[in-house]
Amino acid sequence: MLFWSLDMTLPATWQTASIGELLLDVEKGEPSAWHEESFFYVDIASIDSLAMKVSSPSEIRVDEAPSRARQHLQAGDVVFSTVRPYLKNIGLIEEWLDGQVASTGFCVLRADEDISYKYLYYFVISDDFIERLKPLQRGTSYPAVRDADVKSISIPLPPANEQRRIVAKIEALFSEIDHGVEELKAAQQKLKRARQALLKAAFEGKLTARWRAENPDKLESPDALRQRIQAEREAYHRCQLEQWEKAVEEWRASGSEGRKPRKPKPIKLLSELEDHELPELCEGWAWLRVAEVGQVGTGVTPLKRKEDYYRNGGVPWITSGALNKDFVLEPSGYVTQLALEETNLRLYPAGTILVAMYGEGKTRGKCSELRFEASTNQAIAAIELVEGGGLKKSYLKWFLKMNYEDIRRRSSGGVQPNLNLGIVEQLMFPAPGPDEQALVCETLESQMSYIDQLDIILINARQRAESLKQSILMQAFSGRLVPQDPDDEPASELLARIRAEREAEQATAPRRRRVNKAEATS
Incomplete structure (x- = not known):
């Protein structure tokens, strides 16, 4: 510029x-x-x-x-x-x-x-x-x-009269720009409502109603969907236990050096859900709890005063501030292998969904997806889903994004309300079978991408409006915004008068002080 x-x-x-x-x-x-x-x-x-x-x-x-x-x-x-x-x-x-x-x-x-x-x-x-x-x-x-x-x-x-003309012109032009900006803001609010309406329709089954009507053979009962998800999780857990048992044997064979491998946490069993407590869903849809579809854990902040936990650390570590974007692409910091072994830290795999349980401003309730293996602090809930399971990761992530405000309202506490693992585990959401989940996610990705493109256009237009204002100011203070009037008193005379008044004030001030001093002495 x-x-x-x-x-x-x-x-x-x-x-x-x-x-x-x-x-x-x-x-x-x-x-x-x-x-x-x-x-x-x-x-x-x-x-x-x-x-x-x-x-x-x-x-x-x-x-x-x-x-x-x-x-x-x-x-x-x-x-x-x-x-x-x-x-x-x-x-x-x-x-x-x-x-x-x-x-x-x-x-x-x-x-x-x-x-x-x-x-x-x-x-x-x-x-x-x-x-x-x-x-x-x-x-x-x-x-x-x-x-x-x-x-x-x-x-x-400029001359005094020209100052007034410049101000009037600036205000007239800025008023027009501000009117346009208000229209841009209104359009952005409409896009925001469109996003929420689209997400609401997606999780009420309205986006995929036609697909269900055309594919009745691909629908399954809610109980069948929930039991299949449970079976897949149990199979995954058995695999984890086998890997743990093998790791324990290797640990013992090595003379029990280092920390003993941690046993995988038991999976949550399906709970009985009473139909009358929940809204009725579309055919083939089931109510699920987060704890029933994935393992929910967290991390810790190793003691800052223990340098061995941080110096030359190579283990990626994530804090809640990194969750303000859709994907976590880089760590917030690093801790050491010693910190991983001696504290409650654990490594979460790429693809883990992270939810901020507390944080400043609008961070609490934000969700993101981990793109690399990393540990987290205690302000984050990490949700691990079974690979290839009955629930698609992108589906749950879209639901958490849609319910950001509702999740924030579930926080407990006083001055700074927070979420906790129990609240995250008990979050309930409606879900169809895998095929319909895929269609929901595909439709959301496509239509949200279009809305996002429109939003970028509006954001750029608002930025251009601000640049236009600065261009107007540049013209104003270079004498190019309004014409000069030869009858105006030149600024040189205006400035000379102001300077003369300042000099007169400075000349009289010391005399006043001397008079006051003499009066005080007398």
Whole structure:
């Protein structure tokens, strides 16, 4: 993207100045100096960084005011977060926040009366302004700039009348763009509802109703489906036991070195399900529990203070943060073979379905599929299905994705509710036979792919809208957005007047201090 620069030729009536030259002082002090009982507090959390506006200030009692609440706001102020400035935590103080209080985490920009505060605001939200601040950042974990850095940035200054024309043009163009963006958002909401409707139809049997009507010979009773899945799991478990017994013999033959191989957990037996407790399903469909179709386990976080569990580790280890995508393609970290042997870690094979039992934000309830052998931490439920069994892995994965919100609601606990293995094991889902499962998954893959393509188009359109806004700002601050008027007072005279006022204020301030000192002495 191109940015305005000092090398760009500006109109003859324009000037350049530092932002600081165009500002008035902001009063600072205790909130009790301006409020008796409570006030609205504008801090970083109050900012909507996408809309770049103050959206949700907190109402705070004066006697409970945080130490950073010290800046007295006026309508028209521009608040700019000096921490991680690239995040654009920026807002324009509206009339309803006049007289309220801002955090010292903001650089508060109060435009001189001869400067359009909206012109200043639009310059501050421009990519050009942010790019020129980046080299001035200090720190790594929390890169920040100082108020002085913000005020040192040069701003192209047109005549006062032209500032107002530029602001009017920007707002008119932005209004048109925002209207289009709202339509794009509405279209995205329709796609979201379409996804849910498609998934709902899939697991109610509506997507495959025609197939069932045309293939009655391929349908089986619910009991037959459940018993076949159980038989396949029992056969798989017998195979696991045989492999374990062989591993134990080899362990004993080696002199019992290392940890004894773990015996496979027993499989869950089919439970009796009472028909009246569950909704009626399509012909050939059965209600199943996760514990009846797969083995559910978890992992652990080895002691961080034990370096031997981590140093030069080669065993992939997964945390819940890796489950925000459909597939886990790389580990969150590595642990050692010693950690695998001495803790409750275990290796899960590629193809294991992982469900986040707890995690920050929207992580809890997310599901993904492991693409390589790996261990996990205790925040993940790992579901191993029998290879080639009566339940297809992709079918269960689609069901878990569809019921993400419902699964989250099943969480237990107080401030930070979590899932647990018991909740995951008892999750119930409707399932048809393998042939119909395959058709459900194939239909979902095809139609979801089409919806996803439409969503990408809408996302790209919204990104182009933001780029268009930045292009408008670039034209605005280079003098190309509106025509110049030769009758306007040149910016040089405007700037000279502001500078003269500043010099007069600075000249009188010391005299006031001397007078006050003399009065105090007398």
